[in-house]
Amino acid sequence: MQLFDEDNLSPVRRRTLERLTHAALKLYQENKFPSPEEITREAEYAKVTLRSYFSTHSEFVEYVVKRVIGAFEKPKMTADPEENIARLLSWGYGELFSHEALMRDAMRIAQHRWQTRQEEGSHEGESFLKKSNRREALAEALAPLESQLPPEKVQKLIMLMSVLYGTEALTVLKDTFGMEQEEIVELTTWGAKLMLHQALQEET
């Protein structure tokens, strides 16, 4: 649980949280998956400090991801869905690569949370379902398709593009095929276009 209200944080508590966040980001930039101890040490606080903000380490990592994603300047969307997807993939993989360790750690932690939810017997998965920036960005990118395709097909394309666009795809293409950022952008853009073209063609 996040143990504070973002909008009602004393200046001192806010500064402390900023320093913890920056310490974590600095360690992630060194391609580490920092432990709570490493983060507080880097920020020069006592070990317990983090625990007064977040009840678990996963929540802190999620908070850092949210902060990083919140600071992203998303590309402008146009009336052309194909152009939108190309912009989103090129920009998005750039951001993912520049925060690769953080994104991989978040993916790792998401699995751990899945496991914890199994133990708790909660199956609704609500905490996951609400935090998808990727889904929202893709829905906006594909919105112009709504005049050309039935809504359920647009939705299916959003889901397929979600698989092509993200840390999961990055790890498959980089770790299994040794691909670099540029190649991943080119490949996934090509795949997205194939799907868009064919879906539109099947409709007419």
Add this chain to the structure above:
Amino acid sequence: MQLFDEDNLSPVRRRTLERLTHAALKLYQENKFPSPEEITREAEYAKVTLRSYFSTHSEFVEYVVKRVIGAFEKPKMTADPEENIARLLSWGYGELFSHEALMRDAMRIAQHRWQTRQEEGSHEGESFLKKSNRREALAEALAPLESQLPPEKVQKLIMLMSVLYGTEALTVLKDTFGMEQEEIVELTTWGAKLMLHQALQEET
């Protein structure tokens, strides 16, 4: 490191390894990510036993994955790439879902290994690049395309299908969109067909 030779294992050591493997699988079937301690306890061995077979826990988990995948009976491939992909996705997601916790833990551990490689400064990623059953299965499924598409396009399609087919895609579609196994098979099969059709069409 794997500290034994699979083909030259004494009957006693082999039996012990079998019991450890089965204990791990039993715990994974209960949707746990078992620790080395939990596995040895389940198998009724001393804590040190595992360490005489594998120098790290990740390697044991990889061994278990390899054993599970090795026992899979892959579907027969035909001369029709579209049919092959449909068979592979339907069968493969069935296997992934029936070993969901193991596959998620393996994905989690793969991230941890990425991080360790960064620390060691080794960038070749060799340990990942060699262990892709998925790539081989997809190459076989798409082999009939070789008479219709240039080899680099077949290769690109294999890579795109690798993103649609695996634990990574499973977690995106299940955790972000709340999809079930059948829906995931249907969606990814549709997406794969869109790409195949359009790639072939662009060629003619």
